[in-house]
Amino acid sequence: MFNKGFNFTNMLFMMAIAIVSGTIVYSQYIAQQIAGKERLAVEAWVEAERTILNATDTVSLNLAAKIITENTTIPIIETDDKDQPTGNYVNLDSSAVKEDPQYLQKQLAVFKRYSKTPIEVKLKAADSTSIRYYYGQSKLFREAQWYPIVQLMLVIMFVWIVIYSLRTRHKSGQNQLWASMAKETAHQLGTPVSSLEGWLEILKEKEDSKSIAAEIAKDVNRLQLITDRFGKIGSTPKTELCKPYERVQMVMEYMKKRSSDQVQFQLNGGNAVNTECLLSPTLFDWVIENLLKNALDAMDGKGSIEIDMKQDNWQLEICVKDSGKGIPHNQWKKVFQPGFTTKKRGWGIGLSLSKRIIEQYHKGDLFVQSSELNKGTVFCIQLPLAN
Template identity: 40%
Template sequence: MARRSLKYLLNRYTLSFRNRIVVIAVGMVICLLSLVYTNRMAHDLREKEQHDVEVWAHAMEQASRDAFGGSVNDPLIKGILSNRNNIPFIITDERLNVIQSHLVPREVLDHPDRLRRQIDRFTEENQPKTVNYWWGPEHRHIIFYGKSKLLKGLYLFPYVQLGVIFFFIFIGYIAFRSSKQDEQNRVWIGLAKETAHQLGTPTSSLLGWIEYLRSQPVDQEAVEEMNKDLTHLLKIVDRFSKIGSETVLQKATVNEVVGEAVMYFRKRIPRNVTLDYNGLAIAPIEANINPALFEWVVENLMKNALDALQGHGSIDVRLSMDDQNVMIDVKDTGKGIPKSNWKRIFEPGFTTKTRGWGLGLSLSRRIIEEYHNGKIAVVESEPGKGTMIRITLKRFFDA
């Protein structure tokens, strides 16, 4: 039942994830088309402005046939120029003496060096147009012109648009990541609650059977061991039920909490596996923890270490501390983890086992990082030699 519930929740999450990917992909395509279209508009506008200037030049040449030496002041030419008043230009003679200008500041025109730089900029933007007059090739005017404000805006717009797009992509990524994490949290919380619910009925029944066996002429030592396992199972049910609920932290001695998990685990490991623990031989270390959930994490790390040993090897659980933190290291001599998977093993659903859901280390990280404000990570591992995972928590100091 729990496995079917997990499958349903995961399928629902996967569908939601795919829908978001489709929306992002469609948005990116629309943005790309917009960029291409804007660039095309800018290209067309530039060609139009260049064509307009060519028309002006031809119009000035034509007007010179009817107005000897006075083409620039001819009303027709002025009309043509004024109708295209969004293009900055400077008209000079061959010696670069300014004859007429438009949209060029007076302080530029009055300063020879600045005027020259402005002419050079116009030349870089567009090829100057030469107006040849009918009375002789030595009489020519030159039109230096630049890009209109509209054209400059269109050229600049794609960069602004890209900036806006990347900004919204960044915001979308943050929102998506947060939404994705919320979805995952709902999946794992739902699974944990469902698991606790499913285990509730059989554990209650087992409690009744334990009481019955205590009244029967059977090996009571075996019954007591069964009771210890049932008590541990009840702890697990209680831990699952706490996932998603408000977690209460309290001052506790880390040595003792970890020691209880080690002592329970030590009686249930194969003979060819050794389990060492140094916590009971060092000074007490205190931290704010939820003992039930923290003990669960330690058990889960030892269980993973045991699976990695495949029946023989050693597990070493060690406590250490510095001025601010307490470190709990669980080290094994098992098959090891490739470095590419050091972070992936804490992702929901990731597992290298033929059986399992890949939830243990994911829930462990959630308990340590979100509930205890600590850290959990692989600090060393090598295929064929073993792995060490470290939990880091802030120490508790009396005020």
């Protein structure tokens, strides 16, 4: 499915490039045609101007006047033989000419870049004095030039919308899959847990089995907690006002009892000991547990784990630092992808689920803050404060 989406995206990009490339080539051809026709139109206009100056019959005057009045789009500036504006112009803003004495000079500089060779008219055959005409771009010519750019933007927008829709659909499908797997796991765990609870009550009635029953009860409670966690995936969990410091401390103590004596745990609450956030306690505890398990796996049973908490004006930050193997920089984002793992066992869903829990249910963020090979990694959680 992913490969099909990837191939479709590539095909879409190739089609977009082909469309835009073809449009650019064709629009350039059209622009050149328009430019050629506009120069002929300006030459005809200049000839009409000369006819008006020299004509003696009414027919020639009327024809020349018609040609001049028909030019309503091409701006023209008349200059002397030293390229100084004479004050005659057409299709320019008259109010701008009056307000800015340099307006014609500025427009003339622009026109010279467009019509590099002016159209020159000799005033008298025996005289070297002449008048020059420079012209600028018409509205039609500018539209022909801008058209491929506008089309390129529209094509990019269209491609982006399609790709965004495909990714959203793919992500939605993934979320549904994870939610279904989680709920099915919770359902499957429910039956044996209920059965274990029944056997546990029988054991409690026997004096010689009470100590065993107490330990089994702890594991049964643990299974119930796991069932509850998986059951909450895919549905909107209820949040309540909690002190994250207390939740982190409780999970750390639990993990500490179940880890090697050669692992040192340290919790620094800083100014966040009494900070309150809206949390789903069950899911939040799961995230902290996953981060601590990840840290323990990275250290192979020996090292230190330090949890630092601090609050600023708008968020709470919880950083879990270990002295383990570290993560290469190019894998900082990959560790949160479903199925990605560097361990020999496991499905690689712990960090992925943790990130989803923090981002989707707690409106926070979970990321790798820093990591150095053979020195350790720092995972950071950012949570919004309770209003």
